């Protein structure tokens with residue numbers, strides 16, 4: 675069922691978030707993306723009908739500024755997809771105390787505060803569209819941990835737990851689910867050795883690309899009977 679109320683995708687100016695935004699707009703949804711860094715192609719995205727809102731969730735004031743802006747400009751929302759994320763390792767961090775704070779800030783504090791603040795807007799959206807959605811982009815490592823991205827993995831586990839709590843709190847008007855990918859797409863910095871090794875980490879030996887995530891988002895938005903659950907997109911990695 676097509677949703678008339680706008681759907682927010684945080685961190686939607688690149689990669690998975692952008693692929694979701696473009697696909698949903700093409701399907702007739704109203705889409706708002708947040709971006710942190712200015713980009714030259716934002717005007718093009720606006721021309722395609724994607725509303726672009728600058729937001730930096732790395733501070734409490736940045737989260738509050740985003741909340742205030744959306745609550746000022748919108749009276750209802752069809753959904754929010756918490757996609758904004760940084761994948762940082764202990765090795766790349768000069769101070770692991772700061773790293774842990776940074777990971778929890780963007781992956782837990784921001785979604786937590788935004789979900790609580792937008793309950794009324796999402797309920798209003800549910801009144802008009804029949805339902806509304808919150809989707810948390812978590813990660814396969816929630817199940818298994820990660821020896822190289824410890825703080826990151828713990829924060830994604832925190833986000834995964836928010837899925838259960840908000841599903842209980844917001845039912846039946848708002849569905850709350852998670853998507854837990856493992857390797858969906860490489861980063862430009864990934865060298866050939868990393869890429870070859872990564873392919874062997876799943877049973878299906880694939881790196882599916884953004885569209886695998888887009889499919890999962892569309893399934894959840896169309897679902898009438900799923901909440902408090904996680905779609906795992908990992909090529910059978912858990913059985914390797």
Ligand SMILES: NC(=O)C1=CN([C@@H]2O[C@H](COP(=O)(O)OP(=O)(O)OC[C@H]3O[C@@H](n4cnc5c(N)ncnc54)[C@H](OP(=O)(O)O)[C@@H]3O)[C@@H](O)[C@H]2O)C=CC1
Nearest residue numbers: 685689690710711730731732758759811855856857858859
């Ligand atoms: N790519 C993959 O294979 C996998 C992805 N995932 C998850 O899927 C989601 C999408 O992945 P992917 O597309 O690779 O994500 P990216 O690493 O490309 O990050 C998406 C966006 O998040 C934004 N962002 C980061 N920190 C902040 C912040 N503090 N405030 C506001 N925005 C911020 C960035 O904005 P800017 O660029 O403007 O700084 C970036 O454009 C993520 O949640 C990720 O953890 C999970 C497993 C595998």
Ligand SMILES: Nc1nc2c(c(=O)[nH]1)N=C([C@H](O)[C@@H](O)CO)CN2
Nearest residue numbers: 759760761813855856857858859861
């Ligand atoms: N914000 C991001 N999170 C993650 C990324 C990424 O590029 N940005 N990438 C991964 C890896 O693909 C990992 O799943 C490989 O095993 C994880 N999270």
